[in-house]
Amino acid sequence: MDVTRGLHLVRLDDAALLYLVGPLHLGLAPALHAAVEDLAISGVRQLVVDLEHVPELDDGGIAVLSAAAALTSAMGAPLQLRLGGGLGATVHGPVEIRALLGRAYPEAG
Numbered sequence: 001m002d003v004t005r006g007l008h009l010v011r012l013d014d015a016a017l018l019y020l021v022g023p024l025h026l027g028l029a030p031a032l033h034a035a036v037e038d039l040a041i042s043g044v045r046q047l048v049v050d051l052e053h054v055p056e057l058d059d060g061g062i063a064v065l066s067a068a069a070a071l072t073s074a075m076g077a078p079l080q081l082r083l084g085g086g087l088g089a090t091v092h093g094p095v096e097i098r099a100l101l102g103r104a105y106p107e108a109g
Helices: 029-041 059-074 094-104
Strands: 002-004 007-012 015-021 046-053 079-082 088-091
Touching: 007 029, 015 029, 029 059, 046 059, 059 079, 059 094, 079 094, 088 094
Parallel strands: 015 046, 046 079
Antiparallel strands: 002 007, 007 015, 079 088
């Protein structure tokens, strides 16, 4: 398991879990973006991003998650998103993720 300032990565074959702890602000966005790109390059076909322990996010967090959704969509695999309260969603692109995050984090954006 890799850990980078609140970003935890667990990889198993062609699947990966990115588990975030704490606020997802512009400061963590570059590390998250780099992790998603590295996973795509290395052949991950299923990506789950767990936001269960993310109390808030800003425009930078929304932007990087939107980019992740676009990248996974281009790979032919939807992004699996886990939200607080045990809610989950499968998103197929950046428009869907922005709408979902807008409902889950109304103070963002």
